[in-house]
Amino acid sequence: MSQPALLGRGLKVRGRVRGENDLRVEGTIEGDVVVTGALDLGAEGTVTGGITAASATVAGNLEGDVDAEGPVVITASGSVVGDVRATEVSLEEGGVLRGRIDADFELPEALR
Amino acid sequence: MAATVIGQGITIEGEVTSEDEVVVSGVLRGTLNVEGPVTVEGDGVVEADIGAHSVAIGGAVTGNVTASERVDLLAGGRLVGDVKAARLTIADGASFKGNVDMDV
Amino acid sequence: MSESTISAGCTIVGKVTAETDLTVDGHVDGQLSSTGNVTIGSGATVKSDVTAERIEVAGAVRGDLRGRDALLLEDGARVVGDVTAPTIGIRPGALLRGRVDTTDPGASPAPARATRSTAREEPKTAPARRAAARKSSPSTSSSKAPAKKKATKRKAPSPVMPKAGRTGKKTASKKSAPSKRATKKTSRKKAPAPVVPALKKRTKKASKRRSR
Numbered sequence: 374m375s376q377p378a379l380l381g382r383g384l385k386v387r388g389r390v391r392g393e394n395d396l397r398v399e400g401t402i403e404g405d406v407v408v409t410g411a412l413d414l415g416a417e418g419t420v421t422g423g424i425t426a427a428s429a430t431v432a433g434n435l436e437g438d439v440d441a442e443g444p445v446v447i448t449a450s451g452s453v454v455g456d457v458r459a460t461e462v463s464l465e466e467g468g469v470l471r472g473r474i475d476a477d478f479e480l481p482e483a484l485r
Numbered sequence: 486m487a488a489t490v491i492g493q494g495i496t497i498e499g500e501v502t503s504e505d506e507v508v509v510s511g512v513l514r515g516t517l518n519v520e521g522p523v524t525v526e527g528d529g530v531v532e533a534d535i536g537a538h539s540v541a542i543g544g545a546v547t548g549n550v551t552a553s554e555r556v557d558l559l560a561g562g563r564l565v566g567d568v569k570a571a572r573l574t575i576a577d578g579a580s581f582k583g584n585v586d587m588d589v
Numbered sequence: 590m591s592e593s594t595i596s597a598g599c600t601i602v603g604k605v606t607a608e609t610d611l612t613v614d615g616h617v618d619g620q621l622s623s624t625g626n627v628t629i630g631s632g633a634t635v636k637s638d639v640t641a642e643r644i645e646v647a648g649a650v651r652g653d654l655r656g657r658d659a660l661l662l663e664d665g666a667r668v669v670g671d672v673t674a675p676t677i678g679i680r681p682g683a684l685l686r687g688r689v690d691t692t693d694p695g696a697s698p699a700p701a702r703a704t705r706s707t708a709r710e711e712p713k714t715a716p717a718r719r720a721a722a723r724k725s726s727p728s729t730s731s732s733k734a735p736a737k738k739k740a741t742k743r744k745a746p747s748p749v750m751p752k753a754g755r756t757g758k759k760t761a762s763k764k765s766a767p768s769k770r771a772t773k774k775t776s777r778k779k780a781p782a783p784v785v786p787a788l789k790k791r792t793k794k795a796s797k798r799r800s801r
Binding site: 444462470473 | 616634635636649650651659661667669676677678679680681682683684685686687688689690691692
């Protein structure tokens with residue numbers, strides 16, 4: 374099992390970021406992030422751009438949409454301004470979310 | 486199943502239907518149809534026709550009351566409307582203005 | 590005051606207004622609001638907007654949910670509608686299709702993501718903007734509000750800006766001058782710089798030469 378790639382605290386990237394595995398972001402990215410694995414946006418990390426990943430945990434700042442094949446977790450310190458598309462989205466109390474969540478499900482008969 | 490309790494701080498404007506008991510201490514304006522007992526408590530204000538299995542009125546009801554079994558107008562209860570029920574009691578201290586039809 | 594319950598077998602079509610806590614386990618079709626808390630049980634089906642102090646949802650809702658204090662979507666909740674509250678919890682297993690806004694539903698709504706950066710900056714700069722607007726003349730500030738946003742963005746590097754001297758308004762305070770400065774700066778920035786006039790001169794001469 375390979376270690377997740379780390380974009381450390383002092384690092385600032387301007388441009389698209391692509392990865393084959395998991396990625397942990399503790400620095401700043403201005404641009405889209407596309408990874409095939411899990412994306413872990415640390416509390417001090419900032420991404421200004423879209424995120425596409427297998428799953429995502431946002432504990433830092435995201436301005437952009439999230440497109441995940443699996444679950445997305447926004448922690449109490451996380452902030453997402455953008456839409457989230459995932460199989461499941463959870464938001465911890467204290468976390469900021471301003472955008473749409475579009476889960477795929479049907480309401481019961483009485484509400485259709 | 487538990488009873489529906491429309492408590493003192495609740496106001497409903499519309500149609501209420503229930504398969505179970507309904508207890509009203511709040512305000513209900515519209516219609517009330519219950520497949521069980523209805524109790525209008527002392528603080529309750531019902532401005533609606535009531536249809537139920539049985540109706541006990543301790544509060545204020547303005548509307549026609551139809552019960553498949555019985556209607557009891559309790560002391561302190563005030564009813565303005567017609568009653569249609571097989572059995573009826575009007576307690577001392579209750580007030581009632583309306584017609585009664587016991588041929589159900 | 591005792592709590593109220595709309596039990597599982599009960600259906601209400603109409604408007605429900607509460608001054609107390611209310612639990613809904615049945616069906617509500619219409620409007621539901623409380624100055625207290627509203628709990629929507631796992632078997633409930635609510636076709637209504639819901640406004641309350643605190644809203645906890647474990648059932649199905651088609652409508653907008655507005656919690657003045659907090660909102661919680663629990664495992665099993667299914668909501669189609671927008672949810673707004675200063676604090677929002679969405680537990681794993683809660684399903685939502687709609688907008689989420691962790692803001693006070695009583696306050697003016699945040700703009701629907703016009704641009705990402707301004708949407709983010711608005712809550713931060715809003716108090717500064719409002720304070721500035723109050724101090725400067727209200728008429729000018731209101732029309733130049735968008736310019737002000739840009740001004741606050743650029744305020745940081747302002748000492749570096751060479752053209753500050755020319756305006757003759759070297760007011761250090763951000764409060765009165767910024768709106769006017771901002772528009773002048775932006776117009777300057779957008780106006781084609783020295784390069785084009787020189788070209789134009791050349792072509793004029795060239796055309797004059799050619800015409801001769």
